[in-house]
Amino acid sequence: MTKKSVLQQARAAYQPKLPSVLWGPVKAVKGEPTQSVGDQEEIKKLFPNTYGLPELEFVKDTDASKKKTGKPAKFNVGVILSGGQAPGGHNVICGLFDGLKALNKENRLYGFLMGPGGLVDHKYKELTASFINDYRNTGGFDMIGSGRTKLETPEQFEKGLEIIKELDIRAIVIIGGDDSNTNAAVLAEYYKAKNVPVQVLGCPKTIDGDLKNEWIETSFGFDTATKVYSELIGNIERDANSAKKYWHFMKLMGRSASHIALECALKTQPNYCIVSEEVEAKNMTLNDIVADIAKVVAQRAADGNNFGSVLVPEGLIEFIPAMKKLIAQLNDMLAEHPEIKQMEPDAQHKFVVDHLTKENVEAFNSLPVDVQRQLSLDRDPHGNVQVSLIETEKLLSDMVEKKLEQMKEKGEYVGKFSALHHFFGYEGRCADPSNFDADYCYALGYNAAQLVNCGATGYMSSIRNLAKPSIQWIAGGIPITMMFNMEQRNGKQKPVIRKALVDLNGRPFQVFAQHRAKWARETCYVYPGPVQYFGPDEVCNQTSKTLYYEQEGK
Template sequence: MTEKDLISLDSLMKHPDVVKVTAKENQQLIDRRESIPPSCEVFENSCIALEDRGQYEFEIDPEAARKLPDIIHNKVQAVVGVECPSEEEAAEHGKARAIGVVFSGGPAPGGHNVIAGIYDAAVKANPDTKVLGFLMGPDGVIENEYTVLTKEIVDNYRNLGGFGMIKTGRTKIDSVKKVSSARQTCKDLGLDALVIIGGDDSNTNAAFLAQELKDDGVQVIGVPKTIDGDIQVRDKSGNVLCAMSFGFHTAARAFATEISNLCTDASSDVKYWHICKVMGRVASHLALEVALQTHANLTLIGEELSEYVDYERIQKAEATGQTDYTAYGMTLRHLSRVICNGIVRRAAVGKNYGVMVIPEGVLEFINEIQTFIIKLNTIIADFNEMHDRPFHLEFQRLEEKLEYLRRLARRSREDDSFTLWNTRDDDLFSDLPIFFQEGLLMERDSHGNFPFSQVETDKVIMGLVQDYLAWLRDQGKYKVGLTRDYYEKTMKKGGADPQLYGPVLFRNYQDGEFLLMKEEIMSLKTLTQEMIRCNALKEGESIPSAVQAIYKKSIPSFKTQVHFYGYDGRGSDPTWFDCTYTYNLGLTVFSLIAAGATGQMAAIRNLERDFETWEPIGIPIGPLMHLEERKGKLTLVIEKSTVQLNSASFQVVKNLREKWLAAHPGPDEFRRPGPISMGDPRSEDRPITLALNALGSTPPEE
C-alpha cells in the first residue's frame, strides 16, 4: 500500500458520513432514550399517600405467618394523591433518602425504566436523595459493590433492553451469613430502602429480607419481573391485582417477529416444518401469546395437555370393571398422533410444511412423564436402599437398566400386589426414543430429583412424530396432495393420458381439488400392482415416466428445522407497553418507600385495560407465599401462575386452532406482528392475551 493510499484511507475514516454510519448510536436509539413514557395521573400530585384496600384478601399459609410475622398482615395499598398535605406529610415525602436497587435473575426488557422511574420520583421529591445500584445482582448487596446512579447514567439506559446499567446475577440472599452481610451493607451505606427487581424467587427473598431488616428501619420493596409471564397475582376471590410481570410483552413480540419470519420462509420454499421452542418451563403464557401474534399452524399449550382426558380408554376400563387412572392427562404417544394428524392433513392439500410452537416445559405437563419420573425415582431409591451397590453402578449400560425394568414388569404379572412398574409402564417406556430413556434413567441429583432441564423437549416429541409419520407413510396414509392442474400438465408433457390414469392413481380423482394417491400405492411395486389390477399396465411393462414422476411427487419428505427462542427476547428493547409499565412501576416503588411501606410488591392494577384506568398499588408479598416442594423439601415460595384454560385468550386460540392449521386449499392464515417500535400510535398497546382476557371479564355493552 502506498503512502497516498494511507492518506486516502485516513481521510475516508474521518469523513463525516463514515463517522455517522459507523457510530455506536443511531438516531432511532437516541430518540428512544429521549422518550419519556406517560405517568399515571396520581403521580402528578406533589405528595402521595397509601390507602388500604381491605376488600382484597388472601389465604394465608400458617408457615408464612410463622416466619413473616411483621409483614404477613400487610394489606393491598393503593397509591393516592394528597391535595393539601400537612407540613409533616410534605416533610416525610420530601426528605432525603438513600435507596438501593438490585436486579436479580435473568434480564427482562424494561428493567432500566424501573430504575428510571425510581430515580425521577426520588430526585423530584428531594434532589439530595441518592439512588445506589448494586452491581452484579444480589452479590453486590452481599459484597457491598455498588455505583451511585446519576442522571447521566440513568438517561443513557432509558427505554433500552437488558440489565446493562448495573448487571444482574442469580445469587439468593437465603442464608444467615448472606442476610448478615446484606444487613451490614445496608448499615454501612445508611440505606433507607432496598428495591429487589426479580421473579418469584427474588420476590420471595424480598419478603424474607423485609422481615429481617424491619427492625433496622430498612424498607424492602419487590418488583415483578419475568418474561415467562408466570407472576400474576389474584386475591382469594379471583380479583386480578397484577395481570402480568414486566418483560413478557417484549419477549413475546421479539419471539413472534422471528417466528413470523419463519412462517414467511416456510410458505416460500414449502419444504420445512419449523419447530419453535419458546421459553416457559412452568407455564405456557409465551406460547399462547406467540400463537395469537403469529397464527402458527400448531401450538402446544402445556396446561391443556395436563387436563386432557382420554374417554375412550376410560370406557374400555369401565367395561372390565376397572378404573384407568392413566387416562387422565395426555400421553406422549397420543400427543405425537395429534401433531402428526395436523401434518398429514396439511400435506394432503399440498402443504408439506408449517410452523409449530412448543413451550420449553411442555414435557412437565405430560402425565406419563411425571408418572415415569416418580416411579423411576422410587425404583432407583428402593434399589439403593436394598443393595450394597447403587443402581447406576450396578446397571451402567442402558440395556442393563431396561432389562431390570422388564423384570419388574414380569413381576407385576405374577404378583398382583406389586404395582410399581407394570406391563403398560414398560410398553410406554419402550415407545420413547433411546436418548430419552437414557435421560429418564440418568443419575438423580443430591436430593434425588430428576434433572429436567437436561432434557431436549423438541427432540423427544419430534422423534416420536417422525417415527409415526414414517409408519403412516408406509401405510399409505401420509401423502402430498397434488393439484389437478399440475397432474394433467405433467401427464400430457410425458405423453400419458391423465383421464386414463387418474382413477387408477388417486382415491379422489372424481371430485378432489388436491389429488391424493391411493393408500394401497406405497411403493413402485404396489404402484405396478395397482396399475395391472386396473388394466392400466400389462405384466412386464414399465411404468410410464410421467406416472413415476407423479408418484414421486406424492411421497412426502418430512424435514424439520429446530429453533429456540429465549435469550434473544430477554435482550430486546422494550415495547411501548413495557416501557410505560416499568416506568410507572418505578414511580410506584418510590411512592411505597415515601409512605413507609415494606414487604410490598409494586404493581399496576388494570394493566389489561386502557392506560387511563391503570392503578398503582402495593401488594403484600407475605400472603402470596405457600409451601411447595423444591429440591426435595417444603419451602415457602410464591406460586407460579399458569395458563387458565377458562380464560378468554385460551378459548380464542382453541377456537381458531383449526383455522390457523389451514389444512385446506388456499393461503395460510399467518399474521405479521410487525417490528417493536417506541411511540408508534399504530402499535398494540398491551399483550393480546391481556386484551382478550379484559374482554372476557367485561359485560357486553347494552
C-alpha cells in the first residue's frame, strides 16, 4: 500500500462498533417462509432449491458455554468485490475476516481479484492479518479490485467450482449491488441444484441507495457518498451566494432512482431539485421540467437574485415517460440489431428512425443530436443506457436559457442568466467511510461470517434498526429471492432484484416537498462541510437524513 496520510494513520486506529448480538456466540432463529416481491410462480420455477427460504435473525446463544463441543470446524471462504466502488467495502472484508477468525483462528479468507472474473479466471490472493490491517476504515476497492463480469453461465460456474475445490472453500461472499446480488442468487441456486456443498452469500452495496427494503434499510456507501456530494454542493452554493451571478446545474449519481439527489437536497436546501420519480408520476415532459426551472429563475431574478443551484439525478432521462418508451424500444432494437452501434451517425440515425414508432420518432427527434447518438450507442454490461455520459445538466441549462429568452420577449423575465455545470460521481465512490458506514460495513461482514457458520446459502447479510445506536442493531439474513421480480433486460425477461425508488408518499420526500417552494424563492442554503470522523457524537455519528426521516418515531 502507498504511504499513509496523517488522517489515514489516525483513522486506522478506529475500531468499528458491532451490534451487541454479535459480541459472542449466536444462533439463528428462523422466521416464516418467504416469497418474491413479484412474479412468484416464475421466480419459484427458476429457483426451486433456494426459493421460499425463511428469514434468519441472530440472537445470543446463551447455551453455548454449556455445550460440550470440541474446537469449531475449520473452513475457508472466498470474497468478491463486484461492480462500482462504494465507501466501506474494505470494512466489509475486514469484518468478514475478523468474524471468521473469531469462529476459528485457522479459518482462511481468499480474495478473488478484480471482481467476479477473478473467480472464473482463478486469480486470487489469501488475505492475511498483516495485509488486511492496511485497509481498515479506508475507502476504495483497491484491496482486491473490482469488476463487472456477470456470473450467469454454467461454464463460468464450473470454472469457479474448480478453484473453489482446489482451495477447499466452503462459501463465496459477493459484495455488490442489485445485479451482483442477483448473480449471487443464481450461483447459489446452481450449486444447490448440483448438490455441491458451496454456500453463496451477498452484501448490499451501492451508493445509489436503490438496493433497500424493509430488511435492507440502506445499502452501504450511500451515507458517505451523499455527505461528500453535499459538501461539494454546499461549497458551490456558498460560492454562488458570494459571487451572485451564476446558476449552477449539478448532476448527481443515481441512474435508477433519485435517492442521492433527494438526500443531498435535504442536506443543502438548493433552489431546485429534480426527483425523477415525481417526473414520471406526473407524466412530465422535458419541456415541463424546463418551464418549471425557468419559472424559479425568473422569480429569483425579480428579487434581484440572478444566481441559484439546481440538482439533477443522472437517470432523469429514463424517467421522463416519453423518453422511457423511446429507450425501451431502443433497447429491444439494439438487442435485435447489435450492428446499429457500429454504423456511421447518418446511417444510424436513418435506421433508428425507420424502425421506431411514430410516437417514439417524435421524442427521438426532439433531442439534440449528441443525445440521440448516446441513446443509440452501446449499453453497460447490464443492458442499461449509460446515462452518466449524457450531459443532462447542460441539456437542461441550454433549454432553460432559450425558455428565458422567450419569457424576456414577453416581459415575463427581467434578469441575467449564466450557467455553470458540474457532475459529481467518482468524487464520492471511494471516500474514506463515515463512522456510520465504517460500523455498518464491518457489521455486514462480521454478520456474513455467522451466516457461513450456520450453513446459509442464497442469503444477503442484513443489519437493521440502523437509525438507533449500533449496539441496538439487529443482525441476520434474508433470502435474496424474496427481493426478486421479472424485468426486461437486453430484450429478455430475467429475474432481478427490484430496485427501490423514491417513495413519493414517504417522509423524506414529503419533508422536501414541504420546504421546496421556500428554498426556491429564498436563499436557504446549508453548508454541511466535510465528513467528520472525530468529535462530538452529533457531528460524527449522524445517520443520513433519509434514514432519519424513514425511521423517525420508530
